[in-house]
Structure formats: structure tokens, C-alpha cells
Amino acid sequence: MELIRPGTHIEFMKFKTIAFTLSIALIVLSLISIVFLKGINYGIDFAGGTEVQVGFSETVKTADIRGALETIGLSKARIQSIDSAEGSEFLVRIPMIEDSTEDLVLKIETTFGDAFGKEKVDIRRAEMVGSEVSKDLKQKGFLALFYAGIGILIYIWWRFELKFSFGAIIALIHDVVITVGIFSLMGKEINLPVIAALLTIVGYSLNDTIVVFDRIRENMKKASGSYDLVSLLDNSISQTLSRTLLTSLTTFIVVLCLYLLGGSVIHNFAFAMMVGVIVGTYSSIFIASPTLLILGQSKK
Amino acid sequence: MDIFKLKGLIILIVIVVGLLFAAPNFFGKQDVPEGWIGPKEKIKLGLDLQGGMHLILKVVTDKAVESRLTSISSDLKGQMIDKRIHYKGVTSQSPDLLLVDLRTPDDVENLRKLIADGYPYLQEADKSTRDDITTLTYQMSAEEASVIRDQAVAQALETIRNRIDQYGVSEPSIIPQGRERIVLQLPGIKDPERAKNLLQNTAILEFKLVDEQHPVDDAVRGDVPAGSYVAYMRDGRTPILLKDKAVMTGDLLDDARVRIKTTYNEPYVAISFNKEGARIFERVTTENVGNRLAILLDGRVSSAPVIREAISGGDAIIEGRFTMDEASDLAIILRAGALPAPVEILEERTVGPSLGRDSINKGFTSIMIGGILVIVFMVIYYRFSGLLADLALVCNIILILGILGLFNAVLTLPGIAGIVLTIGMAVDANVIVFERIKEETRLGRTPKMAVEAGYNNALSTILDANITTLIAAIVLFQFGTGPVRGFAVTLTIGILSSLFTVLFLCKWIMEWLVNEKKIERISI
Numbered sequence: 001m002e003l004i005r006p007g008t009h010i011e012f013m014k015f016k017t018i019a020f021t022l023s024i025a026l027i028v029l030s031l032i033s034i035v036f037l038k039g040i041n042y043g044i045d046f047a048g049g050t051e052v053q054v055g056f057s058e059t060v061k062t063a064d065i066r067g068a069l070e071t072i073g074l075s076k077a078r079i080q081s082i083d084s085a086e087g088s089e090f091l092v093r094i095p096m097i098e099d100s101t102e103d104l105v106l107k108i109e110t111t112f113g114d115a116f117g118k119e120k121v122d123i124r125r126a127e128m129v130g131s132e133v134s135k136d137l138k139q140k141g142f143l144a145l146f147y148a149g150i151g152i153l154i155y156i157w158w159r160f161e162l163k164f165s166f167g168a169i170i171a172l173i174h175d176v177v178i179t180v181g182i183f184s185l186m187g188k189e190i191n192l193p194v195i196a197a198l199l200t201i202v203g204y205s206l207n208d209t210i211v212v213f214d215r216i217r218e219n220m221k222k223a224s225g226s227y228d229l230v231s232l233l234d235n236s237i238s239q240t241l242s243r244t245l246l247t248s249l250t251t252f253i254v255v256l257c258l259y260l261l262g263g264s265v266i267h268n269f270a271f272a273m274m275v276g277v278i279v280g281t282y283s284s285i286f287i288a289s290p291t292l293l294i295l296g297q298s299k300k
Numbered sequence: 301m302d303i304f305k306l307k308g309l310i311i312l313i314v315i316v317v318g319l320l321f322a323a324p325n326f327f328g329k330q331d332v333p334e335g336w337i338g339p340k341e342k343i344k345l346g347l348d349l350q351g352g353m354h355l356i357l358k359v360v361t362d363k364a365v366e367s368r369l370t371s372i373s374s375d376l377k378g379q380m381i382d383k384r385i386h387y388k389g390v391t392s393q394s395p396d397l398l399l400v401d402l403r404t405p406d407d408v409e410n411l412r413k414l415i416a417d418g419y420p421y422l423q424e425a426d427k428s429t430r431d432d433i434t435t436l437t438y439q440m441s442a443e444e445a446s447v448i449r450d451q452a453v454a455q456a457l458e459t460i461r462n463r464i465d466q467y468g469v470s471e472p473s474i475i476p477q478g479r480e481r482i483v484l485q486l487p488g489i490k491d492p493e494r495a496k497n498l499l500q501n502t503a504i505l506e507f508k509l510v511d512e513q514h515p516v517d518d519a520v521r522g523d524v525p526a527g528s529y530v531a532y533m534r535d536g537r538t539p540i541l542l543k544d545k546a547v548m549t550g551d552l553l554d555d556a557r558v559r560i561k562t563t564y565n566e567p568y569v570a571i572s573f574n575k576e577g578a579r580i581f582e583r584v585t586t587e588n589v590g591n592r593l594a595i596l597l598d599g600r601v602s603s604a605p606v607i608r609e610a611i612s613g614g615d616a617i618i619e620g621r622f623t624m625d626e627a628s629d630l631a632i633i634l635r636a637g638a639l640p641a642p643v644e645i646l647e648e649r650t651v652g653p654s655l656g657r658d659s660i661n662k663g664f665t666s667i668m669i670g671g672i673l674v675i676v677f678m679v680i681y682y683r684f685s686g687l688l689a690d691l692a693l694v695c696n697i698i699l700i701l702g703i704l705g706l707f708n709a710v711l712t713l714p715g716i717a718g719i720v721l722t723i724g725m726a727v728d729a730n731v732i733v734f735e736r737i738k739e740e741t742r743l744g745r746t747p748k749m750a751v752e753a754g755y756n757n758a759l760s761t762i763l764d765a766n767i768t769t770l771i772a773a774i775v776l777f778q779f780g781t782g783p784v785r786g787f788a789v790t791l792t793i794g795i796l797s798s799l800f801t802v803l804f805l806c807k808w809i810m811e812w813l814v815n816e817k818k819i820e821r822i823s824i
């Protein structure tokens with residue numbers, strides 16, 4: 001079976017203006033959303049606070065939950081309903097209250113117990129992250145992204161020419177910014193597992209890019225001397241296209257399974273991976289290689 | 301035996317060993333059947349999968365320095381009286397300053413001498429004079445303070461270990477982090493609140509005499525006699541006037557047990573002192589017959605019974621209308637010893653057993669469905685070679701489980717996600733090779749040449765592509781905590797095992813097919 005017919009030659013470079021325009025528009029939109037509009041919705045790992053996932057053995061309305069929380073002065077709580085097989089389930093998040101040593105989890109459990117009946121309430125998960133730890137985690141998260149970027153840059157630098165490294169890094173920044181931008185636009189929470197997903201996207205997107213770059217390098221060696229860079233790039237991408245699409249497809253299949261079946265705890269992680277796989281595949285075809293073209297031209 | 305066969309044998313051994321280590325997990329919740337000769341250990345599950353509590357505690361070491369300073373100051377007062385140094389007051393300031401008010405220059409000189417001889421770790425930080433009163437400010441030396449802090453953390457760690465051991469948690473993990481933090485992993489905790497109380501209770505046990513000379517009501521109104529202070533009973537409302545000085549403390553304790561009063565069915569804690577404690581207790585009770593002796597826990601008065609007669613033998617009881625749980629927890633913390641400083645909870649993550657079970661089931665379903673879809677897809681697309689890739693995939697999962705078991709690694713929910721991801725990405729290396737072989741075949745190469753060229757040309761691409769992901773995974777392992785670390789672990793193992801299955805296992809089978817079996821056409 002063939003996904004891409006052998007000998008197919010698609011003129012990818014023709015799309016570079018459209019692709020760049022689209023990508024720049026997406027990046028600008030992402031940055032506007034991150035910086036001016038919605039900002040980044042940090043999860044409790046990074047923002048601190050208390051989060052309780054609570055299940056009820058019978059159907060309970062969000063309004064009832066809010067009412068119960070208001071009786072103990074937690075009107076600022078954010079309540080999110082979670083799909084559950086029976087009864088109902090909610091995620092309650094309370095922002096950090098400075099200088100409070102009060103045990104909120106206990107208080108919430110008691111309040112729900114009083115309001116809905118003790119035996120009907122099941123505290124499925126409770127997390128509290130204090131400011132000291134959340135600051136730590138935030139720093140660690142950013143450092144992780146930073147060091148992974150540096151490590152990968154050094155590796156590519158060592159394995160390829162500088163020009164290639166630039167192409168790869170631009171594709172990489174492109175992927176991360178757009179993924180974070182989509183999280184920002186959709187108001188989805190960024191927590192520790194999402195950072196893990198971002199790092200995996202970084203690795204994954206590069207994986208795709210490198211396969212293409214390897215082919216470009218190989219074709220350059222074969223052509224030895226005079227070649228038309230545009231058609232060489234087109235050729236290289238076309239030759240690796242079926243592999244790029246196949247791997248993206250299998251990866252997307254499993255990530256989709258994770259998103260649909262993996263449960264609420266890793267929902268955001270799976271979502272980040274889905275976005276990353278799509279954006280990463282796109283960028284290794286339409287962004288990374290055309291960047292080589294632009295850098296190559298400017299050299300001449 | 302030729303090299304090719306030897307290679308095949310080694311590959312087979314690796315997979316069989318992986319299978320042996322992975323096997324215990326295939327029995328699910330059941331025990332490994334008797335007579336099984338391989339390893340019996342199942343993969344350890346993280347707290348997010350088996351349920352339990354993760355805590356980061358901070359030992360408030362400032363308090364340890366402060367309380368050391370308080371004891372220094374009372375010691376110093378005694379010394380100054382002995383040396384006839386007339387002081388007006390000694391106050392300590394948080395966390396490491398001690399201020400002494402003096403009247404005459406002679407006193408200043410004498411105090412300096414006393415400090416230099418007896419308290420070398422106190423350094424004069426300031427001297428000020430106001431209204432004939434000279435105030436000398438001493439600061440505890442940084443080295444001394446840091447020794448006290450380190451000791452406090454070490455002792456807190458020990459105490460917490462003791463308490464958890466006695467409480468009965470299976471396989472707890474209690475490790476220090478940084479200079480003043482303690483990270484606890486407590487699997488299977490059913491009552492998180494009770495566990496937290498058990499940990500946070502400083503459990504400082506003190507015995508103080510009740511000031512019977514002065515009425516407590518006057519003291520509450522503000523007329524507190526010198527050397528006494530107002531404390532409250534456990535209910536927090538009933539005041540009681542106590543002498544400042546503790547006649548005994550809990551460090552002289554030998555044992556503490558829960559007992560139940562037969563008359564009221566009320567639990568209490570029976571304590572027994574060590575030899576020194578028993579001697580002091582006997583002396584105190586002898587000297588104060590008819591007086592009341594208050595028993596304080598963390599500053600609150602549990603009870604204040606009247607001393608009817610001298611008590612020898614070193615046994616006493618602590619009452620205070622406890623519930624059974626409270627009494628048994630109190631006995632635990634008294635046996636385990638006091639915390640040298642209070643502990644704060646910086647981070648708490650509790651997962652109930654129901655969610656853990658859910659997560660395992662959901663993770664398992666994702667692996668199964670995702671795996672089956674990819675396996676079917678590969679067979680449809682690559683026919684026989686697809687089967688080969690599927691074999692690699694299955695071996696991959698076996699190897700991941702085996703290596704996790706071998707290294708005693710912990711499987712978390714993100715870790716399961718890492719395995720799912722590996723399923724999707726592990727076929728990549730095979731796809732790269734297969735596509736290459738297809739291309740070479742199209743160029744008119746024989747199967748043998750196509751396979752050889754395919755693997756040769758794909759090798760550097762496969763390595764490059766995987767090493768970048770590996771870099772990301774290693775960085776993640778370094779910076780990640782808990783569950784995320786589990787992801788980095790399975791991702792790393794997944795990358796390595798997929799390299800093994802593709803570059804060794806599949807390659808060997810392909811070579812065997814074209815070299816030994818001499819197939820005419822590769823089904824790809």
C-alpha cells in the first residue's frame with residue numbers, strides 16, 4: 001500500500017509565502033492572547049492553591065456546589081463539571097489564599113458532607129500547592145524547557161550545519177508558541193504534565209524535522225556541486241512525506257486514544273500532545289525547510 | 301556458531317529476560333503462581349495510581365533557633381545571678397538575637413567576659429545606651445545557627461519516620477529535600493486528615509505546677525503574678541494559672557500506651573518515664589503533695605490532677621476526654637518523640653483509591669485500544685513487514701515493563717501515557733526503514749541489497765531523531781517531580797527499547813529472511 005505515490009513531486013516551496021503568513025498570523029495571535037488577552041492559565045502546580053476532585057453518588061448541579069461553597073466564604077472557587085459514569089463529578093479549584101494555614105480540603109469535605117450527605121461524597125483527589133513550592137515548580141518548568149532547547153540546539157549544531165540548526169529551532173519555537181497560544185485562547189490550564197507534553201512535542205517535532213533534513217543533506221551530497229535548492233528541498237520533502245504522515249498518523253491515533261479514554265487527570269496532557277503532533281508535522285514540512293531556503297538565499 | 305546466529309541468540313536472550321521480569325505483571329491482582337522461578341516483583345505503582353498521599357513538609361527551623369535561644373537566655377540569667385551581674389532584662393528577638401539590659405559599665409564588662417568564656421557562639425552585634433540602661437545585643441553565630449537548623453531537620457526526619465512506622469503505612473518513603481524540606485510518600489492512606497495531624501503535632505510534653513497561691517480570675521483580667529502565666533485547657537476556654545518553669549519534659553519518657561478506663565470506657569494514655577525521669581517525678585511529687593500538676597501538650601493543658609501522694613516508679617497517665625483515635629495517635633507521637641520545630645505543609649497531593657483504580661483502568665484501555673489500532677494499521681499498510689513491526693511493538697511493551705520491574709521504577713499515570721506514546725512513536729523507526737527499503741526496491745535492487753541499503757541509510761536518521769527526544773526526556777527527568785518523572789522514565793526506556801527492537805530484532809529477522817530464507821520479494 002502506498003500513501004504517497006512513488007515519484008510524487010509536490011512543490012512545497014511554492015507554499016512558503018502562504019505558510020509563513022499563516023504561521024506568523026498564528027504566532028502573533030498566540031502572543032497577543034498570552035500577553036494581552038487571556039494570559040496563561042496556570043494550574044495549581046504553578047499558581048498555587050487548592051484543587052479538589054469530588055464525586056457524588058447521585059446527580060448534583062453545579063449551582064448546588066457553588067451554593068455549598070459560598071456558605072464557607074469560598075465564592076471565588078472555580079467549579080468544573082467532569083464527565084462521569086454514574087452520579088456526578090466536579091473539579092473545584094480555589095486560588096491561593098496568602099498567609100492561610102487553614103486546611104481547606106478538610107473544610108470542603110465537611111461542607112459537602114453536610115450539604116449532600118456524608119456517604120454520598122467521595123473526595124477522589126485533593127491537591128494543595130503552597131506559594132513556595134509553586135514558585136519552585138514554575139522555575140523548574142521554565143528551566144526544563146530552556147535546557148531542553150539548549151541541549152537540542154547543541155546536538156543539532158554538532159550534527160548539522162548552523163543553517164539547519166536555525167531551521168530546526170525556528171520550527172521548534174513555532175510549535176511551542178502556537179501550542180501554548182491555543183491553550184491560552186481556549187483557557188486551558190497549563191500544569192506540570194502539560195510542560196512534559198511541550199517537551200515531548202519539542203522532541204517529536206524535531207524528530208520529523210530531522211528526518212527531512214537528513215534527506216536534504218543526503219540529496220545535497222548526491223547532487224555534489226550544482227543543484228537547484230528549491231527543487232532539491234521539494235524532492236526531499238516529497239520523498240520523506242509518506243514517512244512523516246505515517247508516523248504522525250500512528251502517533252495521533254494513540255494520543256487521541258489517550259485524550260478520549262485516558263480520563264480527566266491527563267486530559268490536558270493529551271490535548272497538548274494532539275495539538276503538538278499536528279503543528280509539529282505542519283512545521284517540519286512547511287516551516288523548517290523553507291527557512292533553509294531563505295537562509296540559503298541570503299547567503300548568496 | 302556463526303556471528304549471525306550468535307546475534308540472534310543474544311537478541312532472544314534479551315527478550316526472554318525482559319519477558320521474565322515483565323511476567324509478574326500479567327497476573328493482574330493475583331499473586332504469581334507457586335513454582336514460578338522467575339522474578340516475582342510487580343511494577344511499583346505511583347501514588348496517583350494506587351492512591352495515597354504525597355506531602356512536602358518544611359521544618360520551620362527559625363523556631364528551633366528561637367527555642368535554643370530561649371533556653372540560652374534562661375541559662376544566662378542564672379549565670380548572671382551567680383556572677384552578681386545586675387541585669388534589668390533579657391529578651392530574645394526572632395530568630396537569632398538576644399538583648400541584655402544592664403545598668404553599670406562594670407556589668408557590661410563582666411557580661412562580655414561571661415559570654416566570651418561560656419557562650420562563644422554568641423557575638424556582640426550592637427551596643428546602645430538609653431536612660432542609663434545599656435543594651436547589649438548578641439547574635440547567634442551563623443555556624444551555630446546552621447548547626448541547630450540542620451539538627452532540627454535531621455531530628456524532625458527521624459521523629460516523622462518513627463511516627464509513620466508506628467502508625468503503620470506500608471512502604472512509605474520519607475526523604476529530605478534541600479536544606480529544610482521533607483518529602484513524604486504515603487501509599488494507601490485512608491484518613492489523610494488524621495495522618496496530617498499525626499505529622500504536624502509537635503508533641504511537646506511538659507509538666508508544670510499550677511500556681512495555687514493566686515486566683516486565676518485576677519490573672520485573666522491582666523494581673524498576672526511574676527513567674528506564672530495563664531494557660532488554657534484542651535477545650536480552649538477554661539483558663540488555668542501555671543508556673544512558667546516546666547518541672548519535667550517529654551524527653552524523659554520511656555514508653556506511652558493507650559489504656560481504657562473500665563468505669564467510663566474512656567481511653568487515656570499511660571506513660572512511663574526512664575530512670576532519670578522517674579527520679580525527678582518522684583521528687584516533684586514528694587515536694588508538692590496537695591498541689592496540682594498540669595500536663596501540657598503543645599502548650600495546651602490536657603489535665604491537671606491533684607498530687608495525692610509521692611509517686612515512685614515513674615508511671616503517670618494523661619487524660620483529656622480523648623477519642624480512641626486521638627488517644628492512640630497521642631501514644632504514637634509520645635513514643636516517637638517531639639518535633640524539634642513545627643512543620644508546615646508546603647504541598648499536599650492526595651489521590652483516593654477509587655480514582656487511582658479508575659486511572660489504571662483508563663490507562664490500560666488507552667494502551668490496548670491505541671495498540672490494537674496501530675497494530676492493525678501497520679498490517680494493512682505494510683502487510684508482512686507490518687507484522688514484523690507489530691512484533692517489535694509487542695516486544696517493546698514487554699521490554700518496557702521488564703526494565704521498569706528490573707530497576708524497581710515506579711509507574712505513574714503520565715508514565716502510562718509515556719508507554720502509549722511509545723506505541724505510536726516506536727513504529728516510526730520501522731517506518732523509516734521500511735520506506736527506505738521500498739525506495740531501494742523501486743530502484744531495482746534485490747531484496748538482499750534493498751534491506752542492507754535500507755538499514756544503512758536509515759541508521760543515522762533514526763539515531764538523530766531519537767536522540768533529540770531522548771535529550772528532552774532526560775531534561776524532564778532532571779527537573780520533573782513525581783508523576784512527570786514517571787513519564788520521563790517510560791519515555792526514555794521506550795526510546796531505548798524501540799531502538800533495540802528495530803535495529804536488532806527486526807533487522808535480524810529481515811536479514812534472516814533475505815539471506816537464509818532467500819525470499820524473492822519482500823512483502824512491504
